[in-house]
Amino acid sequence: MHLAYPAVLSALLFAIGVYGLLARRNAILVLMSVELMLNAVNLNLVAFDVWLSTTLRDTLHGGQALTLFTIALAAAEIGIGLAIVLLVYRNRGSSDVDRLRDTAETEADDDAEARAAEAALAADEARVATPYDSPAEKAEAAR
Amino acid sequence: MTTTTLAVLVPVLPLLGALAGLALGRVAPGFVRPLAVLPPLAATVLAALVAARQHGGPAIDAATELTPTGSVPVELALHLDGFAVVVAVLVAAVATCVQLYSTGYLREDPRYPSYAALVSLFTSAMLLVVYSGDLIVLLVGWEVMGICSYFLVGHYWETPEARSASLKAFLVTKLGDVPFLIGLFALAADTGSFRITRILDAVGNGGLDHPTLIALLLLAGVAGKSAQFPLHIWLPDAMAGPTPVSALIHAATMVAAGVYFVARLLPVFAASAAALVVLAVMAAVTMAGSALAALAQDDIKRVLAYSTIGQLGYMTAALAVADRSAAVFHLLTHGAFKALLFLAAGALIHAAGTNSLTAMARTGALRTRAADAYWTMTVALLALAALPPFSGFFSKEAVLGAAERAATGHTEAAPAVAGWIVLTAGLATALLTAAYATRLWLRAFHGQGAERPVHGPQPLVINVILWVLAAPSLALGLAYGVLGDWFGGASLAPTLTTSVLATGLALVGGLVTYGTWRHTTALAAARPRGPLEPQPESEAEMATEALTGHAPDDGDLAERPDPADPGRLLLGPLHRHAAAGFHLDAAARTLFVRPTLAAARLAAFLDREVVETYVRAGAAVPRLLGAAVRKSQTGNAQTYLTVLLAGALVLAVAAVLVTAAGA
Numbered sequence: 001m002h003l004a005y006p007a008v009l010s011a012l013l014f015a016i017g018v019y020g021l022l023a024r025r026n027a028i029l030v031l032m033s034v035e036l037m038l039n040a041v042n043l044n045l046v047a048f049d050v051w052l053s054t055t056l057r058d059t060l061h062g063g064q065a066l067t068l069f070t071i072a073l074a075a076a077e078i079g080i081g082l083a084i085v086l087l088v089y090r091n092r093g094s095s096d097v098d099r100l101r102d103t104a105e106t107e108a109d110d111d112a113e114a115r116a117a118e119a120a121l122a123a124d125e126a127r128v129a130t131p132y133d134s135p136a137e138k139a140e141a142a143r
Numbered sequence: 144m145t146t147t148t149l150a151v152l153v154p155v156l157p158l159l160g161a162l163a164g165l166a167l168g169r170v171a172p173g174f175v176r177p178l179a180v181l182p183p184l185a186a187t188v189l190a191a192l193v194a195a196r197q198h199g200g201p202a203i204d205a206a207t208e209l210t211p212t213g214s215v216p217v218e219l220a221l222h223l224d225g226f227a228v229v230v231a232v233l234v235a236a237v238a239t240c241v242q243l244y245s246t247g248y249l250r251e252d253p254r255y256p257s258y259a260a261l262v263s264l265f266t267s268a269m270l271l272v273v274y275s276g277d278l279i280v281l282l283v284g285w286e287v288m289g290i291c292s293y294f295l296v297g298h299y300w301e302t303p304e305a306r307s308a309s310l311k312a313f314l315v316t317k318l319g320d321v322p323f324l325i326g327l328f329a330l331a332a333d334t335g336s337f338r339i340t341r342i343l344d345a346v347g348n349g350g351l352d353h354p355t356l357i358a359l360l361l362l363a364g365v366a367g368k369s370a371q372f373p374l375h376i377w378l379p380d381a382m383a384g385p386t387p388v389s390a391l392i393h394a395a396t397m398v399a400a401g402v403y404f405v406a407r408l409l410p411v412f413a414a415s416a417a418a419l420v421v422l423a424v425m426a427a428v429t430m431a432g433s434a435l436a437a438l439a440q441d442d443i444k445r446v447l448a449y450s451t452i453g454q455l456g457y458m459t460a461a462l463a464v465a466d467r468s469a470a471v472f473h474l475l476t477h478g479a480f481k482a483l484l485f486l487a488a489g490a491l492i493h494a495a496g497t498n499s500l501t502a503m504a505r506t507g508a509l510r511t512r513a514a515d516a517y518w519t520m521t522v523a524l525l526a527l528a529a530l531p532p533f534s535g536f537f538s539k540e541a542v543l544g545a546a547e548r549a550a551t552g553h554t555e556a557a558p559a560v561a562g563w564i565v566l567t568a569g570l571a572t573a574l575l576t577a578a579y580a581t582r583l584w585l586r587a588f589h590g591q592g593a594e595r596p597v598h599g600p601q602p603l604v605i606n607v608i609l610w611v612l613a614a615p616s617l618a619l620g621l622a623y624g625v626l627g628d629w630f631g632g633a634s635l636a637p638t639l640t641t642s643v644l645a646t647g648l649a650l651v652g653g654l655v656t657y658g659t660w661r662h663t664t665a666l667a668a669a670r671p672r673g674p675l676e677p678q679p680e681s682e683a684e685m686a687t688e689a690l691t692g693h694a695p696d697d698g699d700l701a702e703r704p705d706p707a708d709p710g711r712l713l714l715g716p717l718h719r720h721a722a723a724g725f726h727l728d729a730a731a732r733t734l735f736v737r738p739t740l741a742a743a744r745l746a747a748f749l750d751r752e753v754v755e756t757y758v759r760a761g762a763a764v765p766r767l768l769g770a771a772v773r774k775s776q777t778g779n780a781q782t783y784l785t786v787l788l789a790g791a792l793v794l795a796v797a798a799v800l801v802t803a804a805g806a
Contacts, residue, residue, distance in 0.1 A: 022785050030781075097781055104778025117766070121759075 006047035013040035027085045027095040031078060038074045042067045146196045147205040150221055153189045153231060154270035154284075156182040157238070161263035168256025179259030180242045183266055187235035190270075194228035199629040204276060204340055215331045222276030222339050222407075225629040226471050230403055231273045233478045237395035238266035240608050244486050245387045247602030248493075258298055262391060265291040269396035273403065278327050278337040281404070285368070288397050289316050295392075296384040308383035315377040318735075319367020326360025329353065330411065339407060346410045358411060358418030361404075362425070369401025371459055372429040375452045376727050382444040386489030389444060393451040394482035399474055402458040406467040406474075413465045416558045423463035423561035427568030430456035432725055434575035438582060438710045439721035442498045443488050446583050449724075450527060451481055453572055457542050460565040465557040466545035468630035472623065473538035479615035480526040480535060483519055487609055490516040490601055491587060500583070501708065505592040515606040517588050519613040524584050526616045528577040528649050531642075537620030539645065540637030543569050547641050566641075573645040577652035582710050585660045591668075659709035 013036055020033025049063025089095045160182030167174050197203060206220035242262060249255050268291060271284030290313070297309030331337050333352050334345035351357065365371070370378040378398070382389055392398060405412060405422075412418050430453050437449035454477045461470035494513035495503050503509060510517050526535035546569055548554050549562030623635040711718050720726060775786075 018788070022781050022788070098779060100780075101778030103776070105773040105776045114766075117762070 003047060003051050006043055010040040010043040010047070013037070013043065025096050025098050027088065027097055028082075030097060031081045031085065034081075035074060035078060038070060042070055045070070146193055146203055146223070147221060149189050149196075150193045150203075150223055150274055153186045153193065153235065154267045154274060156186045156189070157263040157267035157270065161260040161267060164256055164260035164263060168260065172256070175256045175259060176246055179263060180239070180246065182263060183235055183239040183242050186266070186270065187232065187239050190228070190231040190235045193223065194232050197223050197225070197228045199225045199631070202340075206276065206338065215335060215337055217279045217337060218277050219280060220276030220338055221274050223274065225631060226403070226406060226467070227273050229475065229626065229629055230399070230471065231270055233475050234266065234269050234273060234395045234399070237478055237482045238262065238269075238391060240482060240486070240612055241387045241391045243604055244390075244489075244608045245385075247604040248387055248489055249385060250602065254298065258295070258385070261291050261294050262388070265295065265391065265396055269400060272400050276339050278331070278339065278342075282324070282327060285364075285400060285404075286320070288368075288400060289313060289320065292316075292381070292392055292397055295388040296381045298385050298388065299383065302383065304380075305383040308377075308380040312377040312381050315374055316367040319364045319374050321363075322360045323364020323367070326357050326364065329357045329360060333357065342408070343410055346414055351411070351414050354411070354414035355417045358415045359421065361408070361411070362418065362422060365401035365405055365459075366425065367401075368404075369398050369455050369459065370452050371401070371425050371455065372432060373727065373731075375429060375433070376724070376731055378452055379440075379445050379448040379724060382442065382448055386444070386485055386492065389448070390482045390485035390489075393448070393485060394478040398451060398455055399478065402455060402462065402470055402474055405459070405462045406470050409462060409465060409467045412462070413557070416561075419463050419465065419557055419561050420564075422459055423564040426456045426460035426463055427564045429453065430460065430568050430572040431575070434572045434579060435714065435717065435721045436724050437579040438575060439714055439718050441500050441722070443492065443500055443503070443583065443587060444485075444498060446500070446579060447481070447484055447488060450484075450576070450579065451477075453576060454481065454527070456572070457539060457569065460569060461542040461545055463557065463561045464545045464549035464565055465554065466542070466549075468627065468635060469538070469541035469545045471630065472541050472626055472635055475626070476526065476534035476538040476616075476619050479612060479619055480523040480533075483523040483609065483612040483616050484527065486605070486612065487516040487520040487523065490605055490609065491520065493601065495587075500586040503588075504586045504590040504708075506590050509590060510588045513601070515601075515609050519609040519616075520587075521584065522613050523616050524580040526620075528580040528653060529573060529645065530577075530649060531646060532621065534616055534618065534620035536642075536646070537623045537635065537637060539569075539573070540642050541623065541635045543573075543641040543645055544636075544638040547638065570641075570645060570648055574648040574652040577649035578656045578713065579710070581653040581656040582660070582708075585657065586708070591664075656709050656713065659712050663709050663712055 017033045017035075017037030017040060020036065021030055024030050024033060045063040045067045049058075049061055049067075052058040052063070053061065085095050088100065092099075160178050164175060164178045167178065202222060202224035204220070204222055206218040208216055208218050210217075242259065245255075245259065245262065249258060252258065265288060268284040268287035272281050272288070275281040275284060293309045293313040296312050297305050299305040300309075327337075330342060334342045334350055336342060336345070345351070363374075367374040378393075381392060384392075412422065433449045433452035433456065437446050437453065440446045440449060454473070458470045458473050458477070461467070461473060491503075491509065491513050492498055494516065495506055495509055497503060497506075522533065526533035529535040529539040531537075543566065545554075546562050546565040549557040550559055550566050551562070552559050623637075627635040714721055723729070
């Protein structure tokens with residue numbers, strides 16, 4: 001089998017995965033897209049391993065070994081990922097990625113910060129209030 | 144003990160007394176009075192001993208080098224000539240009298256311990272100036288006096304007058320001290336030493352390169368310290384301090400320092416004829432102007448302040464005709480009778496409950512109420528008016544005689560024009576002095592009207608001090624023969640022409656004022672008076688008012704024109720200007736205060752609007768940038784990933800393109 005078939009297939013899978021990762025809103029589907037990308041890579045690894053062993057007589061089969069690693073890691077990742085999604089869903093009643101925006105900078109944050117800065121500045125100015133504008137001096141000037 | 148050791152102890156004892164008084168003031172109040180009185184008293188005795196041992200002989204010099212300075216050395220030096228020892232006795236004696244008087248006058252004052260300690264420090268600084276043989280050491284005493292006068296004039300710092308008066312005294316004298324310091328350095332640069340003896344030697348050998356410049360620079364400091372025109376403006380306002388402090392400043396310390404300094408370095412000033420003429424003009428303007436102003440003042444202490452300025456004018460006039468014996472002689476007699484005048488005025492103010500002459504003129508029986516003050520003040524005023532045989536007569540005649548000798552060309556030391564200026568102004572001032580002394584006497588003690596309630600008897604110590612000071616006011620002038628020997632054999636005897644002229648003018652001044660007073664009093668009595676003195680609410684308040692020396696209850700009374708005032712008739716249209724001190728305060732305000740305030744405002748504006756704008760921009764620009772960047776932080780992880788991917792793609796494409804182009 002020509003190397004082009006698995007390579008194109010894996011590229012398509014990877015592209016679908018990227019699309020899903022960036023565009024899907026459901027966290028579960030996002031995780032599935034990550035799986036798709038990982039498996040696209042796995043497919044690549046296996047295909048090139050075979051190609052290397054036939055053309056270059058490679059006997060180490062590093063591609064296969066790395067694929068096993070990836071599968072193990074992906075299993076661990078999906079376990080933790082699903083657990084997180086479950087907890088988020090339990091806490092918020094939704095696993096919509098678009099709504100999980102706790103770290104966003106909002107206008108309210110901006111305003112509060114600006115107010116705090118101005119208050120500090122005003123306090124500074126009050127502290128260095130000019131001493132020569134004493135009432136006696138003013139009375140003198142008025143006279 | 145050697146004379147040198149005794150002389151060292153004279154300034155050191157009041158200094159130790161001051162330090163101990165400051166340290167123990169709160170801990171052991173019982174020690175405050177002895178610590179205030181005993182060190183000046185001991186210093187007086189020691190100064191008298193030093194004077195007796197020195198006795199007009201050759202000057203005693205002693206010096207020890209403090210530390211090598213690399214260039215002109217600064218030495219702790221004593222230079223005890225006839226002038227120094229006699230002036231030191233005066234300073235210590237007046238300080239002792241003031242301290243004793245203060246134990247009675249300020250007996251209820253909560254800040255008495257610090258007050259007494261500062262008076263002792265003041266005395267110590269003046270004694271240091273008097274004895275010092277090194278100009279830098281002298282400068283130390285000179286400046287310590289400046290700061291002490293600041294604190295003492297501002298003793299009643301609760302009142303705005305005292306606060307601004309103390310600041311004014313400090314700033315105006317400092318205005319003179321800056322050129323003074325430069326002058327000292329210039330003098331040292333020309334002669335190579337700060338020691339008075341070496342400077343005088345160098346001057347004797349014609350070793351001054353810039354005599355006029357140095358003399359004029361030094362004169363600025365002298366004018367500030369000795370309250371000469373145009374830097375005299377601080378002295379009348381310094382009346383806001385306690386009366387004994389006024390006595391101390393006016394009689395023995397502070398203002399005497401300037402005159403004494405010129406007397407000590409007279410050859411430096413005499414090396415430049417121009418400087419002597421400037422000194423003569425300064426003295427003439429000061430004398431005549433202050434006497435006119437004194438004739439128009441309503442506050443008794445301000446009258447005395449202007450009279451001090453005038454008498455200091457006489458001393459500088461004597462220096463302008465290069466006769467330091469006459470100047471120091473007048474310094475001595477003036478110290479005695481001016482201390483007496485102020486201390487008696489303090490007693491009188493206590494008895495009358497007011498500072499205002501107008502109010503006193505409407506109060507009867509002050510003569511009997513303050514009998515001691517009346518008699519001693521009469522003696523002191525006669526001495527001030529320079530009638531024989533009171534002390535002021537002899538010293539003033541010595542000044543005028545010296546002026547006459549200079550004017551007629553009998554001395555080589557001073558230019559004749561300086562002599563004529565001094566002589567004319569001196570004679571005119573003799574007339575005016577007698578006039579304002581008579582006015583003060585008549586208005587203060589010969590008032591008619593309701594008596595004021597008595598508030599407490601005078602402490603005995605006050606009256607004793609008055610009589611103690613009356614003796615030298617009466618008789619110190621007769622010692623002109625002895626003092627002449629002490630001052631290096633110069634003749635201080637009065638000469639016939641000037642004596643007759645000056646005494647005649649003084650009598651005319653006194654009699655004219657008396658006649659005017661009779662006239663105006665009769666006129667005022669014929670007319671119905673306006674609403675009279677509003678009585679203070681309680682005796683206690685009145686006593687505090689009298690002691691603190693501010694008379695708010697008479698404030699509006701003093702402003703109102705009083706037809707019974709002979710000064711008003713004598714001065715005519717000049718009265719308004721003279722009462723305001725010839726508007727020199729306004730001139731100083733326009734020339735110095737306003738520009739300074741404007742500069743301060745400009746600096747504040749620049750600081751606030753220009754400098755701070757940079758600071759604020761330094762904070763605001765990063766904040767704006769931060770706000771712009773924060774807009775991209777939406778919290779959506781997918782957006783971040785998209786941007787990351789796009790960026791990675793762009794980078795990859797760029798890398799490929801670059802490699803392709805490079806290949």
